[in-house]
Amino acid sequence: MSGLLKFITCGSVDDGKSTLIGHILYDSKLLYTDQEKALELDSKVGSRGGAIDYSLLLDGLMAEREQGITIDVAYRYFTTDKRSFIVADTPGHEEYTRNMAVGASFADLAVILIDAKQGVLVQTRRHARICSLMGIKYFVFAINKMDLVGYDEKRFREIEKQVEELTKELQLANVKLIPVSATEGDNVTKPSENIKWYQGETLLSYLENIDITEDDHEKGFYMPVQRVCRPDHTFRGFQGQIEDGQIHVGDEVTTLPSNETAKVKSIHVGDKESQVAKKGQPVTIQLDREVDVSRGCVLSVDASLLTASSITATLLWMDDEELRTGKNFFFKLGTKMIPAVVSSIEYAIDVNTGAKKEVSTLGKNEIAVCKITLADQIVVDEFKKHKTLGELILIDRITNMTSACGVVESIDTKEHGLYEGRIDRKVRAAMKGQKAVTVEFIKEGTIDRAFVEDVEKALSLQGRHTYLYAPTPNEDIDLVIKHLHRAGLVVLLLVDKKQADTITNKDEHYISDWNKTGLAANEVAKFIAKESAYSDIFVHERDYI
Amino acid sequence: MGELSHLDELEAEAIYIIREVAAECEKPVMLYSIGKDSSVMLHLAMKAFYPEKPPFPFLHVNTTWKFKEMIEFRDRRAKELGIEMLEYINEEGVKQGINPFDHGAAYTDIMKTQALKQALDKYGFTAAFGGGRRDEEKSRAKERIFSFRNEHHAWDPKNQRPEMWKLYNSKINKKEEVRVFPLSNWTETDIWQYIRRENIEIPSLYFAKVRPVVYRDGNIIMVDDDRMKLLPGEKVEHKSVRFRTLGCYPLTGGCESTATTLDEIIDETLSAVSSERTTRVIDNEAAGSMERRKREGYF
Numbered sequence: 001m002s003g004l005l006k007f008i009t010c011g012s013v014d015d016g017k018s019t020l021i022g023h024i025l026y027d028s029k030l031l032y033t034d035q036e037k038a039l040e041l042d043s044k045v046g047s048r049g050g051a052i053d054y055s056l057l058l059d060g061l062m063a064e065r066e067q068g069i070t071i072d073v074a075y076r077y078f079t080t081d082k083r084s085f086i087v088a089d090t091p092g093h094e095e096y097t098r099n100m101a102v103g104a105s106f107a108d109l110a111v112i113l114i115d116a117k118q119g120v121l122v123q124t125r126r127h128a129r130i131c132s133l134m135g136i137k138y139f140v141f142a143i144n145k146m147d148l149v150g151y152d153e154k155r156f157r158e159i160e161k162q163v164e165e166l167t168k169e170l171q172l173a174n175v176k177l178i179p180v181s182a183t184e185g186d187n188v189t190k191p192s193e194n195i196k197w198y199q200g201e202t203l204l205s206y207l208e209n210i211d212i213t214e215d216d217h218e219k220g221f222y223m224p225v226q227r228v229c230r231p232d233h234t235f236r237g238f239q240g241q242i243e244d245g246q247i248h249v250g251d252e253v254t255t256l257p258s259n260e261t262a263k264v265k266s267i268h269v270g271d272k273e274s275q276v277a278k279k280g281q282p283v284t285i286q287l288d289r290e291v292d293v294s295r296g297c298v299l300s301v302d303a304s305l306l307t308a309s310s311i312t313a314t315l316l317w318m319d320d321e322e323l324r325t326g327k328n329f330f331f332k333l334g335t336k337m338i339p340a341v342v343s344s345i346e347y348a349i350d351v352n353t354g355a356k357k358e359v360s361t362l363g364k365n366e367i368a369v370c371k372i373t374l375a376d377q378i379v380v381d382e383f384k385k386h387k388t389l390g391e392l393i394l395i396d397r398i399t400n401m402t403s404a405c406g407v408v409e410s411i412d413t414k415e416h417g418l419y420e421g422r423i424d425r426k427v428r429a430a431m432k433g434q435k436a437v438t439v440e441f442i443k444e445g446t447i448d449r450a451f452v453e454d455v456e457k458a459l460s461l462q463g464r465h466t467y468l469y470a471p472t473p474n475e476d477i478d479l480v481i482k483h484l485h486r487a488g489l490v491v492l493l494l495v496d497k498k499q500a501d502t503i504t505n506k507d508e509h510y511i512s513d514w515n516k517t518g519l520a521a522n523e524v525a526k527f528i529a530k531e532s533a534y535s536d537i538f539v540h541e542r543d544y545i
Numbered sequence: 546m547g548e549l550s551h552l553d554e555l556e557a558e559a560i561y562i563i564r565e566v567a568a569e570c571e572k573p574v575m576l577y578s579i580g581k582d583s584s585v586m587l588h589l590a591m592k593a594f595y596p597e598k599p600p601f602p603f604l605h606v607n608t609t610w611k612f613k614e615m616i617e618f619r620d621r622r623a624k625e626l627g628i629e630m631l632e633y634i635n636e637e638g639v640k641q642g643i644n645p646f647d648h649g650a651a652y653t654d655i656m657k658t659q660a661l662k663q664a665l666d667k668y669g670f671t672a673a674f675g676g677g678r679r680d681e682e683k684s685r686a687k688e689r690i691f692s693f694r695n696e697h698h699a700w701d702p703k704n705q706r707p708e709m710w711k712l713y714n715s716k717i718n719k720k721e722e723v724r725v726f727p728l729s730n731w732t733e734t735d736i737w738q739y740i741r742r743e744n745i746e747i748p749s750l751y752f753a754k755v756r757p758v759v760y761r762d763g764n765i766i767m768v769d770d771d772r773m774k775l776l777p778g779e780k781v782e783h784k785s786v787r788f789r790t791l792g793c794y795p796l797t798g799g800c801e802s803t804a805t806t807l808d809e810i811i812d813e814t815l816s817a818v819s820s821e822r823t824t825r826v827i828d829n830e831a832a833g834s835m836e837r838r839k840r841e842g843y844f
Contacts, residue, residue, distance in 0.1 A: 004551050071703060074686045075679045077732045084551055086730060098707045102689075105709040134709075213548065226561070227568040231597040239594075241561050270560065271595035280549045282560040284595065295568050318707050332712050335568070393712045400716035405709040 005207060006086045008073075008103040010131065011113035012123035013092035016144045018070055020113065020182035021089050024204055025078055027189040071096055073103040082208040094123060097130070097365040098318035101405065104131045105391075108212050109138035111203070116149045116179075120162040126351040126365075128166055133314060133367065133407060135387060138174045138212055139167075142203055147181040151194045169354055178203050219279075220303030221245030221253070224334035224379075224388065227295055229284055237268065237284035238293055240335065243388040246278040247285070247301065255291045256298045256379045257307040262287035296336030298379040298389070305386065307377040308411040309482075310504075312346070313392060315362070315370050315406035321396075323362040323370075329403065330395040331374060334388055339375040342394070343504045346370060369409065373504050383407035428488030432465050433534045438481050438491040440512040442500055451521055452494050458525030459490065464532060470494040478505050485509065490532045552739050559586075559727035560593040561711060562690060563674070566725050567593075567600050569715040570672035573725075574665075577603040577630065579615040580791040582676035582728060584747045585736055589727065590674075591626065602629040604673075606664060608656040609634060610645055610793035612769050618748045633664035645795040646774055653796075662698045665722060672715065672723045680732045684836035690729045696720040702836060737811045751810065753787040753802040764798035789814075 009017040070091040078085050088103035104110065110131040114124055131139070141163050149155045156179050167175050178187055179195050180203055186192035189204045201209070222243050229237040247253070251264045267274050268284040277283045285299065298305060317323050323342060331340035347356040348368040362368050383390030390408040395401070429435055441452050449470065456466050467489045471477050477499065484491045495503075506512065514527055549557065566573050575590060577583045590599040605619055623630035638655040645652045665673060679686045689705050691713045706714055715723055728736070740747060757768040759779045766773075767788075768781050773795060775781070786799035787810070804810045 003548055004554060072687045072705060074683075075730070076686065077680045077730070079734075099705075102707050102709060226564040229594060229597050235596060237596075239564055241557060268595060270556070270592040278549075280554065280557055282557050282564075282593065330716065332714070335565075337569070388710075391710045391712060393707075393709055393714065395714055395716050400714070400718065402706045402709070402714045405707065405712075 003213070004084045004086065005109060005210070005212065006088070006107045007109040007111060007207065008088040008090050008100075008107040008131070008136075009111045009113060010090045010100055010103070010127040011092060012115065012118070012121045012127075015092060015113035015115045015118075016182040017092065017113050018074075018089050020111075020142065020144065020180070020188065020203075021076060021087055023182055023185055023188050025076065027185065027204075072099045080204070080208060085207065090127075092123060094126070094365060097126065098316070100127060101130050101134060101316055101318070104134040104136060105405065107131075107136055109140065109207070109210065110136045111140045111142055111207075113142050113144045113182075114159060114163070116143050116145045116155055116159065119159050120166060122352045125166060128170055128172070129349075129351055129354075129367070130316065132170045132172060133316065134405075135383065135391075135407070138210060139172050139176070140203065140206065141175065141177045142182075143177060143179045144182050146179045146186060146192075146195060147184045151179075151186075151192075153197045156198075176200075176206060178206065219244045220301055221247045221251075222298055222300040222303040222305060222386065222389070223247075223283070223285070224336070225293055225295055225297045225299065226335050228293070235286065237266075237286045238299060239282070239284045240299075241282050242277055242279050244279050244386070245301065245303070246276060247283075248276045251301055253285075253287065253299045253301050255293045256300060256305055257377050258292040258297065260291045262289045262291050264288075296334070296338075296378065298334065303386070305379055305381060305389065306411060307379050309374045309377045310343070310412040311372050311374070311380055311408050312410045312412075313370060313372055313406040313408045314349075315342075315368055315394070315404045317362045317364060317366050317368070317404050319396065319401055319403035320364055321403075322364075323368075323404065324360075328397055330397060331372065331392060332395065333378065333380060333390075333392040333408075336378050337395075338378060339397075340394070341373050341504075342370050343373045344371045370406075375507065380408060380411055382410060425486060425488060428486075429534055432488050434464055434488070434490060434532045435509070435534055436485045436488050436490065437509045437511060437528070437532045438485070438493050439514065439528055439531075440500060440503075440510065441492060441494045443494065443496050446518075447515070449494060452492050454521035455525050455528070456492055458522050459492075459528060462525070462529050464490050464529060466490045466492055468492045468494065471499065473499075477503055481505070490528065552735065552742060555731050555735055556589065556592075556739070558711075558730065559589045562713070562725060562727040563590055563593045565711075565713050566672050566674065566715065566723075569713075570723070572668070572670050573601040573672040573674065574631075574668065574670040575599070575601060575603045575674040576661075576676070577605050577619070578676065578791075579605065579611070579619050579748060580676070581736055581740060581747050581751060582678065584745050585731075585739055586674065586676045586728060587622070587626075587628075588743060588745045598627060602631050604631045604633060604664060604668075604670075606657060606660045607632050607634045608645075608652075608660070608793050609639060610656070610772075610795060612748075612750055612767070612791065612794045612797075614750055615748055615791055622746070631664075631668070633660060633667070635660035635663060644772070645793055665698065670722065671717060672725055674725045674727060676728050677726045678728050678731050678733070678736075688726065688729070690726050691715060692724045692726065693717070694722045694724055698722065700724075734811070734814060737807070737814055741807045741811065748791060750788045750791055752806075753785050753804050755783050755785050756799070757781045758784050758786055758799065765800065766797075767794050767799060769794040 009021055011017055074089045076087050088106055090100040090103040112128055114120060143156055143159050160177055163177060179198050180187040182188060186194055187202045189202055191202055223240045225238045226240045229239050247264060249264050249267055252261055253264060254261050265286040265288045267277050269277050269281050325342055325344050327342055329340050330337055345359055345362055346369040348359040348366055350357055379389060381389040392406050393402050394404040396403045441447050452468055456468050459466050467484055469491055481491060511531055635656055643652055643655050677685050689708045693706055694700060717723060758765050759768060759781055765786055784801055785803055787802045787804060788797055788799045804813050
């Protein structure tokens with residue numbers, strides 16, 4: 001028996017998704033008799049004139065049954081002699097694309113329905129694109145309603161051409177086409193008498209037999225930490241789910257982002273102690289020495305993982321409110337949640353043609369490649385390399401809505417020199433008795449190097465540790481500021497207007513509008529001294545996320 | 546090493562969800578209704594945090610009409626496992642004499658839904674685990690694993706937050722809450738097979754035994770105490786019955802059975818001809834009745 005298969009059905013409105021699944025469940029005798037009775041009863045008042053309306057099995061919300069459409073994804077569970085299945089039946093309306101994406105993120109295989117009369121539609125292309133974006137690798141195009149085109153092979157071949165083009169464009173691997181009729185049952189669970197020209201498997205038999213196991217060639221172990229387990233002072237274990245590879249007692253692991261190494265002292269799989277654990281298992285791992293690891297950190301062995309604080313990702317925008325650049329979000333990836341800013345929308349992707357479009361905002365159900373700047377270094381990787389460390393959501397900080405989902409395309413590798421050791425910003429702040437801030441001085445009028453030097457002198461007299469940074473053209477100012485911040489310094493940044501505009505990371509430690517009233521140098525120094533005053537407020541991670 | 550089995554995958558998913566809630570939510574609670582699904586959920590919670598105890602309390606909303614044996618089982622298990630078990634009863638409803646015989650749907654609303662809301666408000670819980678499964682009922686099949694509830698504890702099925710991969714969004718504002726369903730993707734068969742594999746203790750009401758019952762409206766109702774009022778023509782019979790779900794005894798239909806072992810129960814379940822919720826009297830009221838109650842705050 002093959003393993004569990006999670007699949008979705010998608011495609012345009014009225015392509016017969018719910019009907020198809022309903023038919024599989026009904027034919028396979030997978031319904032309890034009371035469900036079957038309810039179905040036959042419901043069908044009497046339905047649109048099929050008393051014949052069984054299989055879609056009623058899936059559309060469970062009152063509004064769905066009233067309107068005869070699918071609004072949200074429905075999950076169904078069934079088992080045949082060969083395999084267990086979970087199917088997510090997704091809505092076809094464009095308006096509910098985000099609910100379709102929910103189903104796609106859950107599935108290993110997509111059954112995309114195409115109405116034989118209509119051929120490939122915009123919505124077919126949109127769904128195929130989203131499935132591919134969310135990481136689905138196996139596709140079945142079920143050419144439905146063959147009964148309504150007289151089971152015509154020529155029509156099927158025309159659509160086959162359209163699908164081939166789409167397949168090429170989206171670079172889909174593992175594609176299968178099957179001519180079916182969901183209402184009449186042709187090639188759904190039984191081979192069709194009406195489609196003699198098709199010799200392949202029925203849909204159900206194809207789903208029962210397809211092998212979706214990845215070739216597991218010696219992949220490195222990694223585990224995002226969900227929580228630290230400390231029942232008493234003798235036990236400190238890191239709990240999480242192993243995302244890839246395996247781990248043995250005695251293995252040397254690297255902790256990220258702290259970049260320390262330690263050996264595995266013990267492993268629990270659930271509540272049982274074990275010498276080894278593998279991909280997918282929930283574990284508690286004890287290490288042989290103290291390391292700086294908390295929720296959101298990652299344990300790894302030979303997984304060549306990186307840390308970064310800026311990434312490029314393809315986003316599916318799901319909120320009613322438009323995305324504008326500069327908007328602040330909570331960013332969740334793996335088990336890490338931190339503040340982030342969408343710093344730019346590089347380009348949107350036309351769901352129909354795949355063409356790149358320049359846009360300034362992004363509307364609901366649109367896809368775009370964006371740059372995202374994070375408040376701190378996190379462990380992150382490209383979706384295609386380490387899936388779990390490349391999946392993200394953006395949460396609106398006011399409404400708490402899950403506004404977007406996306407996959408990491410690339411990470412900004414310029415920053416790999418940035419590591420924060422045990423002497424972190426908090427420790428440095430305490431040692432120096434000051435908070436690291438950056439104060440922006442834009443060269444104009446009386447503001448010049450001499451002025452800033454006066455400010456610096458006044459600050460030094462008050463005991464502040466400062467650094468006057470006047471970058472030359474083409475320097476990575478953001479990166480240098482980050483380094484200076486980590487050193488715990490008060491940075492006096494002297495730039496021209498053009499340089500100032502290139503700085504992306506202007507967080508709460510970045511002061512730019514201090515000079516509205518034209519203060520003198522010693523007044524400015526007083527102001528900065530106040531802004532950088534040390535407060536020994538301990539930032540608990542809870543507050544931070 | 547091979548792939549995980551189907552049950553291992555479901556177990557891993559549930560433990561992941563339970564840990565996420567403990568790590569991200571301010572004040573979680575696990576609803577405990579004493580049934581088989583609750584027993585599985587409790588077992589998973591014990592596993593998820595081992596060697597620590599679950600870092601949240603358990604809550605039983607007691608309608609005062611539960612089978613006596615359920616309450617004994619609850620108290621004994623809580624003591625054995627060393628977990629904090631809270632009980633909440635809607636005392637106002639008790640005072641008004643609300644009961645399942647005379648008050649029908651109002652009884653469920655007052656003693657279950659209202660009681661649950663009162664309990665959540667009283668303790669200020671921000672996240673509540675429930676043992677609901679998507680294969681139980683059509684509106685449940687549509688619900689997210691992290692299901693957001695507004696300040697009135699209400700569910701808005703037409704505007705659920707997207708839930709992508711396993712990146713659960715637990716963010717809420719003051720007075721709002723999330724209901725979390727770690728067993729969403731389990732079927733009834735999975736639950737039974739897991740109970741057998743893990744040797745999880747469940748109340749003996751699930752096993753067939755000769756019990757005093759009456760036949761009423763096509764259901765077999767157990768006479769658990771003398772509050773059970775017999776209708777004209779009804780008589781108490783002694784039959785070998787068991788229960789597929791546990792709830793308030795006057796509202797829980799049993800089935801005639803001789804299954805006294807887990808294996809026999811699983812055999813019966815696998816060959817069952819009616820889905821388990823038909824033995825719950827409240828779900829049969831009207832199409833969409835579960836969705837309506839969930840919108841009002843029911844689990």
